[in-house]
Amino acid sequence: MQRRNFLRAAAIGAGVTAFGNTLTRTAMAAPAQNGPGPYGPLQPANANGIQLPAGFTSRVVARSGQQVAGYTWHNAPDGGAVFADGGGWIYVSNSEINPGGGVSALRFDADATITGAYRILANTRLNCAGGAMPWNKWLSCEEIDLGFVYETDPWGAAAVQRPAMGRFKHEAAAADPVRRAIYLTEDVPDGCLYRFLPTTWGDLSSGTLQVIRAGTATSGSFTWGTVPDPDGSPTATRNQVSGAKRFNGGEGLHYANDTAWFTTKGDNRVWQLNLAASTYELAYDDSLVSPGTAPLTGVDNVTGSSSGDLYVAEDGGNMEICVITPNDIVAPFLRVTGQSGSEITGPAFTPAGNRLYFSSQRGTSGSSSGGITYEVTGPFRS
Template structure:
């Protein structure tokens, strides 16, 4: 069979799978095939106001003072940026459905060099920007502002490796974790550098040699945290302002990392684990690692903790907030799937996580739920549950990446589902923002905004050209949507 026929057969099989099965299939396929700042909501994980400092060198420790919890500021009357959004119109030439007034362009396609004004719809354009074609399977992403008014879009590459087999087959994780240490991963993190007018002026890589990098986080000090999703995966800190390599941050734990969110007020990090029996974590820095008043955490020493839901438990969270406690992780320097704490609470497939206004939101794909952790009250509740949602709000499935606007909209990207980005408004009604059609083997991820909020970026992890001037299933692409002035 020809390579083209092989790809067509794989694409047909992918379309027949749901989002969770599709991911497992891709991991197995890649291994057996031999693929051995103006506002806080504009950054990649709700990490607070951007601050100066483009270096990974930790800020010297200030004198240690006791941490006094500060209650989050109240924001009464939030109605949501997308509350008055109109219906989605017919697909444009890029396969994107959006409301009236939205304009779409493609800014990156796998195996092609980015172009200054985006990618031509009909066919690849010779030449381009950067010295490496755009990576395959672009996934989680974020944006950092540049000093000249431009910005940098940062994009993970979700390429499986040997370690990923331990995710698909947990009984093998002990062996695959060992082999992974001696086998360089094929994932990477790439960038698109924009000038203030939206022209792409550069593209380079800031991390290579890792495995299955899913989501991550733009830090308040303008670095990028990239998460490896396999049982012995780590978090890597990268400098988005220049080509180079990231630094592993082992203090953040060893597990199938999906995403990170940072509460800069309480100086805490929150992390999701994408496994059926995954946990929800927080990282508490040692006092000298992130002293009060310091610009950044060194991310070298702290305590990894897991959440335990009390009261009426997880099911009670469907109807009212439930109390939570935190337990120090057992053997935090070892794979956590082998060192579970029975008293901690399992969450079925942790995905995106975001800090906003004293609340940490996170998604679990196995049960299609969106959770909200109230930091001051130390409670958790479910704000969206597909199984109990009633029309017209039962339009969200395959929950994955999250992004929260400064008006309180929780934007949820779908892995499968209807290939939509859906906004959960502050009143908990739902609004579809965009939908990608003709790419049913793909998923949406990488939601981020330019610093002025006018341009929304997202990926189709497994979208690509169809050879006839349109787009279909492929190896990944990045969209930009220009929002109307009314938003």
Template sequence: MDKIMPSRRTFIKYGLIVAGMATIPVVAQYAKRYDIPGLSAKPDSNGLLLPPNATSRIIARSGYTVEKSDYIWHSAPDGGGVIGTDSGGWIYTSNSEMKNAGGGVGAIRFSKHGEIETAYSILSGSHRNCGGCFTPWGTWLSCEEINKGVTWECDPHGVKAAEAKPALGLFKHESIIFDPDSFILYLTEDKGDSGFYRYIPDSVKKGKADLNQGVLEIALVNNKGDVTWERITDPQAKQTPLRHQVKGNAKFNGGEGIVYRDGSIYFDTKGDDRVWEYKISSGKMSIFYDAADYEKPVLTGVDTIAVLKDHLLICEDDGDMQIVAISPQKEIKPILQLTGHDKSEITGLAFSPDKKRLYFNSQRGETGKSRDAVTYEVMGEFV
């Protein structure tokens, strides 16, 4: 994601809950003691502060072949997802945010016991692949974060060639999510005056939405939070950027992650450290979390979002390098922290089908360089 540098973040007011690769060698900073409620006082051998009884391992490092494969793990791993396999295992997909046709998507396949079976590419030659999501029919959508970026539909098994889906709009995509009931897609944009979009497919047949023919719309929001939608007449941005095509559209300060939870779409904006909720049935938009409401904000630097047991999980893009859970009652707690990676950001948050294994990346590793990224698996109970 493009960076907007926030003030130094504070995720927790301490003492109060508020509304097959070798492991990295233990280094000096890992001996430091931390005082974060619910997490270990000392980092494990991979530099992680974890909940009780949780364990971690490194499953991939950029520039090195993944265990039991000849696939060299990509640099700058970004958005990620997990889908189950017929054998009871699962596949973790991972976007690469490298520019100039250096992007793409890699995948790691696991057995039902969580063992790595192989790894491979499912898309190459694309540009700055950022967020994404799995479709209800089992393909992976990967979004390009460039001014006329396209969304790619990828086969997580790597059998079928990836296909561009320009009907979803050419713009600086951040991420995307499905409403599982209507098969309508919602999309975020990474600009300081971002639009908030939805795509309505022309048809849904045999559980599969048409991603080649449909209507792309942008949101308008009045001062009561009522949302209306206006059609984008030029989704290919031949004349005008999408966010400038409709007069009076709502403008969001740097769209980031997006998820569906219990009939609502949640997305966050990095420029103002807000989490937004769009209730689909009522068509209402509201602010679910706003760092400006706190004298000492409990959460800033909002970025990737995931859902676990009705909690929103939000990754930070620098600073404390935490993943933080927000309950429906807006109680906030960190579920892990990565130490020694101060020049990086956490990306690629996803869970195994049984929700016991969490996957994520340090996008720039300990050195702050995309080529030194590390991808982790953590086993445990998180919320």
């Protein structure tokens, strides 16, 4: 198996903390295997029902249907990201409901006190994941047939629909400033991995949509094929290019240092693309883990930290965020108890890398109205 390069992070721009866009590369074997996590074993559940390693704490920052800073937090919180805001930061969070959808934002000062909350996108459908852009915008993606991508502003300026990025069952997005490309996942069992090449970098109003072309193996080389009709009607975008590689339920996506990682829920895999070499391989496969049982199942949203660790959230499983380390170890970082009818969504780090935000989409009730958004603080390694 070709050896892979993992994360060592820096932010993409002055504002976005999508860790890992100017990263030092560390060669590692793939795929990741079971082992002890970098922070030690999980401790008993705390008052919020979260098991964390020693030295870490959690707090609830928002609950669906309840007021936070005078604003009613949305139902079914999903994908999210953090943007620097002076000495503080803003956490944006999608709402995966239909109809209604959209995106809300929480503003924090330098002391992590919540100073505001507000809506930045409304009246869309099933806003699942998305991606932070280097020009301080959040792409919010509709997970519906012929869904759109919306370019939103964390500070509340009007959102803009971006049809040139294709109409399909969107999931996540990630920016590659080196190749001036936006990668996109598709959440269907025979989905594709796409890239959008804007005509002008930073302007998503026009450009070229492409899909990966490759064989059926779990590793090899790839090329890109242009989608003739990004509108996806009458022929779906994934069915327009001969030789397009199929992925079983594309989910989370993260870019760093010439590499993109994305998850596929249908087969519980994390894939790695070496974009400089145009090769792909598996970074994680739950059917290939040893010794013992796989700690990571129900793979979903993914983000990276400044240490070079990859954090993967579970949709189902046993409600964990698992860490995949630079030495190819996969282990639970946290576990949410008493919420088996939910899923973990929207993991994102603050600019300093010492706070992690995420949501339990349906909380203890198992309903979209029961969502809970959390903050975890502690000695994250750097």
